[in-house]
Structure formats: structure tokens, C-alpha cells
Amino acid sequence: MSTARKLRLGPLPSNSSVKLTFTCPASLKADLDRYSMLHAQTYGEAVDATVLIPHMLEAFMAGDRGFRKGDKAKASTPKPG
Numbered sequence: 001m002s003t004a005r006k007l008r009l010g011p012l013p014s015n016s017s018v019k020l021t022f023t024c025p026a027s028l029k030a031d032l033d034r035y036s037m038l039h040a041q042t043y044g045e046a047v048d049a050t051v052l053i054p055h056m057l058e059a060f061m062a063g064d065r066g067f068r069k070g071d072k073a074k075a076s077t078p079k080p081g
Contacts (some may be wrong), residue, residue, distance in 0.1 A: 005042050007035075008053055012047065017054065 002052035040046045061067055
């Protein structure tokens with residue numbers, strides 16, 4: 001494992017999954033493939049770009065303060081009785 005480069009997305013955990021299909025621009029697919037290659041170089045394990053997408057989305061959502069605030073507000077709002 002190389003420590004010269006640090007990527008925002010670290011090694012991938014093992015999780016159960018649900019299949020989801022989406023369409024993206026060719027330029028985004030190229031960026032995902034490039035990121036996948038850098039991830040493989042950094043962590044010594046080849047990973048297809050499609051495997052990285054859920055982890056990227058999870059990291060994005062975890063870092064989105066607006067989403068987290070909305071999540072907390074929703075959880076603490078009493079339901080009308």
C-alpha cells in the first residue's frame with residue numbers, strides 16, 4: 001500500500017448492497033475511471049469505478065452540513081397527533 005498519495009475516499013469496507021442504475025455524462029465516467037486507477041495505485045487493489053460510486057456518495061452526504069442539519073431537524077420534529 002502506497003502512503004505517498006492520500007485520497008478523500010479511503011479503503012473500501014465490506015457492505016451488503018442494493019443495485020442502483022444511473023446515467024452520467026461521459027466526462028464523469030472518465031473521471032470515475034481515473035479516480036479508480038488512482039485508488040488502485042494508492043491502496044494496491046484494483047476496484048471498478050462502479051464500486052467506488054456508493055462510497056463516494058456516502059462520503060459526500062456525510063460531509064454535507066445542510067443535509068445533516070435537515071436530518072437532525074426531521075428526527076426531532078414531533079409528529080402531529
